[in-house]
Amino acid sequence: MVALATREIVRHVASLPKQPMHATGGGRKLAKSLRESLPETGEPFETLAKLLFSKLIPRTFNTASPGYMAYIPGGGLLHAAVANLIADSVNRYVGVWIAAPGLAQLEANVVQWLCEIVGYQGPTRPGGVLTSGGSMSNLIALVTARQTKLGDRFDDGVVYVSDQAHHSVLKAARFAGFRDDQVRVVATDARFRLSASGLREAIARDLHEGNRPFLVVASAGTTNTGAIDDLDAVADVAAGNALWFHVDGAYGGFFAMTARGKRALRGLERADSVTLDPHKSLFLPYGTGALVVRDAERLRAAHAMHATYLPPMQPDVDFADFCDLGPELSRDFRGLRVWLPLKLHGAGVFRAALDEKLDLAQAACEAIRQLPGVEIVAEPELSLFAFCLSREGMDARALDKLNRALMKDINRRQRVFVTGTMARGRFVLRVCILSFRTHADRVAMLIEDVALAVARAGA
Numbered sequence: 001m002v003a004l005a006t007r008e009i010v011r012h013v014a015s016l017p018k019q020p021m022h023a024t025g026g027g028r029k030l031a032k033s034l035r036e037s038l039p040e041t042g043e044p045f046e047t048l049a050k051l052l053f054s055k056l057i058p059r060t061f062n063t064a065s066p067g068y069m070a071y072i073p074g075g076g077l078l079h080a081a082v083a084n085l086i087a088d089s090v091n092r093y094v095g096v097w098i099a100a101p102g103l104a105q106l107e108a109n110v111v112q113w114l115c116e117i118v119g120y121q122g123p124t125r126p127g128g129v130l131t132s133g134g135s136m137s138n139l140i141a142l143v144t145a146r147q148t149k150l151g152d153r154f155d156d157g158v159v160y161v162s163d164q165a166h167h168s169v170l171k172a173a174r175f176a177g178f179r180d181d182q183v184r185v186v187a188t189d190a191r192f193r194l195s196a197s198g199l200r201e202a203i204a205r206d207l208h209e210g211n212r213p214f215l216v217v218a219s220a221g222t223t224n225t226g227a228i229d230d231l232d233a234v235a236d237v238a239a240g241n242a243l244w245f246h247v248d249g250a251y252g253g254f255f256a257m258t259a260r261g262k263r264a265l266r267g268l269e270r271a272d273s274v275t276l277d278p279h280k281s282l283f284l285p286y287g288t289g290a291l292v293v294r295d296a297e298r299l300r301a302a303h304a305m306h307a308t309y310l311p312p313m314q315p316d317v318d319f320a321d322f323c324d325l326g327p328e329l330s331r332d333f334r335g336l337r338v339w340l341p342l343k344l345h346g347a348g349v350f351r352a353a354l355d356e357k358l359d360l361a362q363a364a365c366e367a368i369r370q371l372p373g374v375e376i377v378a379e380p381e382l383s384l385f386a387f388c389l390s391r392e393g394m395d396a397r398a399l400d401k402l403n404r405a406l407m408k409d410i411n412r413r414q415r416v417f418v419t420g421t422m423a424r425g426r427f428v429l430r431v432c433i434l435s436f437r438t439h440a441d442r443v444a445m446l447i448e449d450v451a452l453a454v455a456r457a458g459a
């Protein structure tokens with residue numbers, strides 16, 4: 001079974017560059033044809049593998065392709081899949097330290113490496129927890145901030161986010177028990193960055209009205225246009241008002257491994273907590289997120305709970321019981337799929353790959369900027385930029401239609417896949433270069449396909 005699966009996987013991955021970018025037409029019919037009741041008897045693995053590899057996997061967005069520049073790519077390193085095979089096969093329990101001290105230490109090492117990347121240093125002991133993704137990390141951060149700053153009564157607490165914050169932050173606020181009117185959405189500047197003066201004014205208003213400001217969430221690379229908030233300026237405001245300072249680095253956080261990224265993310269190390277998403281900018285398969293916090297004790301104080309049927313927990317935060325650091329008790333040994341690739345390759349390989357993405361995004365943006373009628377809406381702060389066609393005197397509706405058609409035309413050739421979003425009320429196209437499989441050859445195809453579509457759109 002493993003041999004057959006491996007053969008199919010190898011064939012699939014080898015053919016990735018040639019596979020189409022998206023093939024989900026007829027999806028409803030396909031989905032309906034698959035419905036069935038609980039099977040009473042089994043079928044051979046060959047049949048089931050064929051269903052997966054021949055029929056279902058091809059009918060998808062090709063998120064692992066080098067041409068996938070849509071949403072936020074990642075790619076899915078195969079080394080992590082091998083780690084998953086091992087972790088799931090031995091099925092050890094790593095949620096409590098005493099059940100697997102050595103394995104828990106590997107996962108704790110991973111968390112400490114992430115703290116290093118963020119730039120955390122004493123005097124408090126930094127720590128964190130691996131999660132299923134950035135949304136869960138943002139939720140854990142919000143609950144930790146709430147417990148630390150407000151305690152059990154928080155109906156007058158106020159959260160500050162920018163109008164470009166990821167919607168998972170708003171979702172997290174709701175899950176953490178806040179009404180929508182306890183979230184202040186602060187305006188952004190011309191580069192889509194949270195306005196520090198706008199933030200200060202909003203806080204002053206709330207204090208005047210007797211509310212309790214307790215948390216500001218900044219973005220280290222927005223999903224929309226890749227904007228990086230002025231983290232130092234936001235940190236100053238947070239410090240001046242005793243707010244918890246959370247940074248959502250789900251897309252951009254790992255660029256702190258590079259020299260340019262570190263400059264762009266200056267102030268990241270001042271955050272009380274940072275969301276990172278190894279399944280984005282560390283290229284791992286979906287299902288791996290992380291939250292790191294400056295003071296691990298805050299995380300534990302917010303989440304630890306006692307139960308008589310559980311084994312004893314460790315009094316020392318250096319020997320982490322992961323179940324005390326988040327909402328999950330039983331979970332996969334997700335540390336291994338971060339640990340194995342980092343140990344196999346070393347951080348340098350990841351740093352170089354991220355540096356390459358920065359170069360590729362710059363090059364793509366410069367080439368697209370030269371095309372007639374194209375406006376760069378957001379420059380690549382990291383590896384994401386946004387552009388659109390602009391036409392003197394054309395009304396907004398017609399312009400949106402033109403740009404939607406442009407996107408469709410670019411994607412029609414099936415060599416690259418880009419998506420769009422709304423920026424300041426306009427539909428714009430965005431390019432996010434983040435797969436470890438994306439190199440200069442594919443970026444050349446992007447430039448060609450955009451140029452062709454722009455030419456066809458006419459002047």
Ligand SMILES: *Cc1c(COP(=O)(O)O)cnc(C)c1O
Pocket residue numbers: 072132133134135136166168219221222223248249250251277289
């Ligand atoms: C993707 C993303 C999230 C959500 O992370 P998931 O891993 O998809 O849950 C949060 N914030 C930002 C900025 C993101 O790009």
